[in-house]
Amino acid sequence: MARVLLFGRLADQAGWREREVEAASLAALRASIAHDDAALARALEGPGVQVAVDKALVRGEAVLAAATEVAFLPPMSGG
């Protein structure tokens, strides 16, 4: 189970901020989210959205171990 975190406008769009998703890779995670909410899955691949796995930014694919934290970060606004 990966723990998925959404921030900013992505959380507003989804209507949730945190959820457990059964997925062994980032691609499987995206597919699982798309199954429930296709518009959200598209937004997660939108321009400027970054992905952090266990608080480190990743590009492209990533293998997810048990209890991995996956965060989708829309463009940061600064403080």
Added chain:
Amino acid sequence: MITLAQAPFDPGALLTAFCAGRDETGAVASFVGLARAEGGSASILELEAYPGFTESAIEAFAVEAAGRFGLQDWRIVHRVGKIAPGEAVVFVTTAAKHRRAAFEACDFLMDWLKSRAPFWKKEHGPAGARWIEPTAQDRTDAQRWDV
């Protein structure tokens, strides 16, 4: 040290504590950013951070600033959650042997915090809520330091 604060904080008390017990520091510079009411159009500012990730990003940048400007020490406190107009949003202070390094590092840290720090900002007003992204001016201010 970086702290994300859920509740209002007292910048004066932070500055006093930061200045205490320094006998090799010639200069302490500080900056306090306050939430603006924007003539009533913004009643509440809401800042979201990613706990752990946000502090690490700010810490890494402050460590870079410390090396670049030769700082002896620094302290950053940033509010998160709902912030009312007039409340402090951010406090940055820097300590150096001489004033130029302290001033410049403080300016540098604020430009970066305003444009690149991992926060998501929402403005709540009479017309509803909207997410805010960095302004062109914030980006230009940050680019002044690119070498």
